[in-house]
Amino acid sequence: MQVSEMNTERAGGGATVRRLRADQARRVADILRHQIRAGTVGETLPGEQELAAEHRTSRNTIREALTLLRDEGLIDRAPRAGTRVAARKFDHGLDALLGLQETLEGRGTVRNEVRAAQRITAPAVVARRLGLAPGEQVVYLERLRYLGDQPLSLDLTYLAPEIGARVLAHDLAHTDVFVLLEQLSGQSLGSADLAVEAIPADRHTAATLDVPDSAPLLMLERLTRLDDGTPVDLEYIRMRGDRITLRGSLSRAIPEWKVL
Amino acid sequence: MQVSEMNTERAGGGATVRRLRADQARRVADILRHQIRAGTVGETLPGEQELAAEHRTSRNTIREALTLLRDEGLIDRAPRAGTRVAARKFDHGLDALLGLQETLEGRGTVRNEVRAAQRITAPAVVARRLGLAPGEQVVYLERLRYLGDQPLSLDLTYLAPEIGARVLAHDLAHTDVFVLLEQLSGQSLGSADLAVEAIPADRHTAATLDVPDSAPLLMLERLTRLDDGTPVDLEYIRMRGDRITLRGSLSRAIPEWKVL
Structure with a gap:
């Protein structure tokens, strides 16, 4: 017998059942999504019955979770x-400042x-x-970046004028701008300030990155x-949400170099 | 006279003009978006003419950029x-491990x-x-987190059994789980592994977070x-894309504590 600690089928009321099942489906989908991203499942997911046993829920809930991921x-x-598994994603490191390549x-x-x-000015x-x-000039680059045949990101870049002119x-x-900046300056890169958001693709960007309109x-x-x-x-930098995961680690204390 | 280094109106061909204008509108929108996020513009944006002069482009391009942001x-x-400005966003720090509160x-x-x-098992x-x-038990929490009247994030949390039971x-x-974990364990938190993605809100989640279906x-x-x-x-953790920006800094070298 299946242990169903959160089995919605036993809860009363149609709307409540649907809400509880949707909650559970989301919970299961989050775990499966991470397994797919992390590559800890193979090309084929376990069957519905196995997943239902694993997550102690009903097959209906599993089907709903799989629909979310589809x-x-x-x-x-x-x-x-x-x-x-239809699409693997690529990890982009958040621990160190790295170019895409x-x-x-x-x-x-x-x-x-x-x-x-x-x-441009x-x-x-x-x-x-x-x-x-x-009013000073800068160097402006716009690059659509592919891994193999797949567009992964669209990068709009403004470079300081002197080094930018040499980058041109x-x-x-075929070369990351980061690599060029280090070669041309004779210095390594230091630090970067970063802001990360989730935004919808406007129609023009969606066509450029080959994703549906409003894709995240x-x-x-x-x-x-x-x-x-x-x-x-x-x-x-706009990265395709269906192709890139940012991955890194944090500590409770702010690292010393960030405080300085 | 307006200097139009990238003025699409002078390019030939309707489709090319539209593409170039859309490229420029995106470029302008990215800068404006960041200014709005960073709070460096007031409640009201400058007029179209002023923006056109600032970005050395046409008013049509400015209008298209503003449409994207709208x-x-x-x-x-x-x-x-x-x-x-219709909506301010909140910064969530990526430099140190912090609870939402x-x-x-x-x-x-x-x-x-x-x-x-x-x-749950x-x-x-x-x-x-x-x-x-x-098959061990864990403590499962599901929290919809508000700042004032606005839902900001939906957090699904699995806690180790012993400390989890005490958290319950x-x-x-009204208390961050991080704060409770430190109080109850008598230790500070150490490090965390993090993965960040952009995903669309499924219908159930959209209703929960009060955003449109498929919102990023x-x-x-x-x-x-x-x-x-x-x-x-x-x-x-699902954060509303229209309400949260993750912000942090990186260095070219991987910080020592991350290598250990």
């Missing part, structure tokens, strides 16, 4: 083939479609964040400094 | 009132609607991550350990 594009379900090393080749690479806020005078002379299709994107705003503290690189 | 729910536009200190009162607080993956034997005896409506959510999976390394708290 709607997110994570799994495919077919009558006889069972439930297959560095972080995906060994996962495939990153290729950049360079959509813009030019000098810095909007006031960009000038301020890069420590420039109002290099192969932007991870939006990173990142200001990167050289080791001597000079801000050189302000980026607005 | 569609994200960030601003309201009215014929005479101009463009007003700690991170929002001074922004208002966090209140938790406790939707579940009970012992741990699903295998939960048991494994918390360092428990298969406390006021979960920040999904955090977080495993937190006590200072002595014991894993005690596995959480699946």
Whole structure:
């Protein structure tokens, strides 16, 4: 007999049952989603009955959980083939400041479609964040970044003028900007300030990144400094929510270098 | 005369013009979005003409950028009132491990609607991550977390059995679980592993968090350990994408404590 500690079928009232089942389905879906992301399940998920036993819930709840994951594009379900993992995601490290190519090393080749690479007059806020005078020129890059055939992110980049001008002379299709910044400055990068949001893809961006309209994107705003503290690189990075997970670790205490 | 370095109106071909204008609108929208988030603009945005001069682009492009931000729910536009900021977001720190109430200190009162607080048998993956034997009990919490009247996040929490049982005896409506874990264990928290994704709100979650269906959510999976390394708290946290920004800093080198 199946132990059903949270078995909705025994609760009274149709609306309550549906709500409780939806709560449980979400709970199960969160665990399965993480297993799929972390690669701890194979290409095919266990059957409904096995999952129901594992999560001590009903098959109806399992079906509802699998529907949630299918709607997110994570799994495919077919009558006889069972439930297959449809899309693997890639981890992007949050522990250290890495370019996309560095972080995906060994996962495939990153290729950049360079959509813009030019000098522009810095909007006031960009000038301020890069420590420039109002009206100074910056180098603006727009790159659509692929891993193999898949677009992963769309990066809008503002570079400080001197180093930016030198970056323009290099192969932007196959090299991370971070790597170029270190080569050209003769310094390693220092620290970066980061803001992470979830935003919907507008229609134009959705077409660019090959996702449905309003698909959730991870939006990173990142200001990167050289080791001597000079801000050189302000980026607005849209990552496909269905393809990238940011992964890192935190400690309860603020690390010393962040306090300094 | 307006300098239009990237003025689409001068480019040839209707489709190309539309694409270029959409590219520029996105570029402008990213900068404005960040200014709104960071609170560096007031309640009302500058007029279209001023924005067009600032970003060296056309008023049509500015209008398109403002439409993008309106569609994200960030601003309201009215014929005479101009463009007003509709929604402020809250920063959640990524630099240190903080509970929601700690991170929002001074922004208002966090209140938790406790939707579940009970012992359950741990699903295998939960048991494994918390360092428990298969089939052990854990404490499961489900909390809808409000700042004032606004739901901000929905947190599904699995706690190690002993400390979890003691947490159950406390006021979960008004206290962060992190604070309770430290009080009850007599240790400070140590480190946490974190995964951040952007996922769409399923219908049930959308209703719970009071957002439209498929609205983008920040999904955090977080495993937190006590200072002595014991894993005690596995959480699946859905944050409203329109209300929370994760903010932190990174260094090029992996900090020493993360390598250990």
